[in-house]
Amino acid sequence: MPVYSISHVENVRVCVVMVGLPARGKSLIAQKIVRYLSWLSIKSKCFNVGSYRREIASTDINAEFFDPKNPEGLKYRQQAVNSAVEDMMKWFLDENGVVGILDATNSTRKRRDEILKLCRENYIEPMFLESWCNDQDLVLQNIADVKTTSPDYLNRDSDFATQDFLKRISYYEQTYETMDSKTDSDLTFIKLVNVNSQIVLNRIESYLESRIVYYVMNLHIKPRSIWLSRHGESNYNLTGQIGGDADLSERGWRYAKKLPELVLKSLGEENQHTNLTVWTSTLNRTQQTASFLPYQKKLQWKALDELDAGECDGMTYEEIEQKFPEDFKARDDNKYEYRYRGGESYRDIVIRLEPIIMELERQENILIITHQAVLRCLYAYFMNVPQEESPWMSIPLHTLIKLEPRAYSTLVSRIKADIPAVSTYKEKGTSQLGEVIGASNKSKSRDLINDSECV
């Protein structure tokens, strides 16, 4: 019997059909849903009709291409939708896809009915997700953020791009039909009005649908940052033992004392007074690391505790290799799925972190002090790191990571404390840890985080 997370109860496939005029944040929502579900091991994929259109039609197009009276434009656009839908259906059937998202305007009932029919023929649940917005400032902001740099406006100045894009929208407005709780009362749909100031839910039935709804409900578009740090070096780190509830080492305490300064540095001069909320685990080493931070709101979460090593708690990797050689190898072979005897796997951590992720989406400025495995899972969510890689990422001690989620990327900056610490990174196939890493000694381990990396 495989182990189920809350997300695998039903045998349901869902096609999320995006609906909305251009520049309503559809692609952003679609991509966030895919990232969230993939992180929960639910096989998901987004099919963006714009990309298909760019592959078959010239990229050097302007608004007239989208005039409903332009027969050539119509032909290419129909062809693009057909290819996207065809690929999506193939993906559902041949690759056992679970949630496919058709990212397009799908602006007429006629078009939506065609997709509906196709879904039903293939036993796929269609769920429409409309983003409706009449707040012109939001629309202009969206155009400025993502449309003027779109491949459609390569080598064009941004004024032209903005004006042309507004014209494109007006062409779509000529035929657009919004979802309506009377006319569309038989359909499963979510309608977001001006981001999420109002939400209409119609016939949301399966669990998977209700999870998507809850996630979308909690998204916001205010700018914010998230800070991540492991605890300072602990006495167990010094002896190479895993688990436990050890205190900080002398160097760990130095990191704790320096952390407030690193945070201020990361805030930049104009934001020194930003008020952060600090989240720690329930273990001593994270609370000690947080103890010099000047922020009033500090919360302890059991869900942020380190991966439970069960019977191996308190052992070194060498001891584990000697005592449980088969387990040691099994873990190296599939570190994401391997569950310690009486303990946890990475998959187990992801399940217990899900409410933390939901809360992080809702909140603004949070600083999290937690543990290696937990930090890897959080980082994997924000940076879309695949499961087979995330348990092998090197996230060194004594380093503050700042994440700034943007529309289609997350900016990462990493601030090193210049305080040496042991390496806790174990490479596949060995029970040895790396050497002590200092400010100038670059870790030899595979280090997926580069300064100011942008994924």
Add this chain to the structure above:
Amino acid sequence: MPVYSISHVENVRVCVVMVGLPARGKSLIAQKIVRYLSWLSIKSKCFNVGSYRREIASTDINAEFFDPKNPEGLKYRQQAVNSAVEDMMKWFLDENGVVGILDATNSTRKRRDEILKLCRENYIEPMFLESWCNDQDLVLQNIADVKTTSPDYLNRDSDFATQDFLKRISYYEQTYETMDSKTDSDLTFIKLVNVNSQIVLNRIESYLESRIVYYVMNLHIKPRSIWLSRHGESNYNLTGQIGGDADLSERGWRYAKKLPELVLKSLGEENQHTNLTVWTSTLNRTQQTASFLPYQKKLQWKALDELDAGECDGMTYEEIEQKFPEDFKARDDNKYEYRYRGGESYRDIVIRLEPIIMELERQENILIITHQAVLRCLYAYFMNVPQEESPWMSIPLHTLIKLEPRAYSTLVSRIKADIPAVSTYKEKGTSQLGEVIGASNKSKSRDLINDSECV
């Protein structure tokens, strides 16, 4: 630093103002929200205006009392609302209430505006929750289920009660103003249309509000049952050890073999073919107990694993008392909050069970095979058992419990397997377990579950 569950992040107080004609399930929704939030340790209380009205006006009333042209009726009804609102505000301010629910029709904008104003003056977030229904069958079903037995119709026959109640509704309809996304666009509200076939959410902002929304979204009114059982007696039960991952004892296997028969017995003759879904923990003893059940869908949940006893895993209570006498006493003093060294508390279990409860609300017929502490927490949710009592409930081995949630109660029936097992019940202040309990030996321990008890 106290430990926070996902529910305690914000310092927000919410007044849920129910809105709706009579017989729209408002009280049922209100009471379920209170039970759910209380189980999550969020201080919640429902203030039912009908009860206040019955205290001040004669109980022997008929529909004419609710005629908007009846000055005496109006006077009493206004007085009842005033008292309820006054008590609720006192409870918020003097007793640090977090979620108060005003359970009344609140059918006019004028009335709602008064409550809104009062909430805002007291820094309480008002959230309106309307149950709107034009499905006459649902309304008649509701009247038949709960209204004809209401104290308002004591000693009246049910035909009179139904007719009189319909008349009462028609009086309310004369002045009723539904929530509207245009007129009420500035308010925080949830509008449920025909249970939850459509839901309108407006300006849902705080986390607490979004949790209430998600819970209400997942409620359904289809009849269903939930079966609960501990695993069969294990080898650790025989030696009095806690935790671990032991196999079933010989008697435990006998229980596993008998379980299918007990389930059939509980289904009754007409429902022998009901298809159940079986949920177990990831531990051997629950999976072994499920192994003879003929149902195809069996899911393993990590969240159903037994309370993690951390460093005490594998010990007997006597050993714990000797090795950690202070911990042993601390646990007896506050068993709900006590967290084993490196392990969990009952509060921790409730947090990890929350998604299980949500899923149980959504599903229909589930049989759960789990462990003593987990079962206590699940049972506490359905039976509204207070936190200080739930960790002390006796839930014996080799007994199948069937829960049938009804509008205002949950029917419990208990089917004993007639296979002896050790008692795993430890009374406060001792490290001794009870004696072996058989079919005819009634356990001496405090046993909160009686056959066919209805709470």
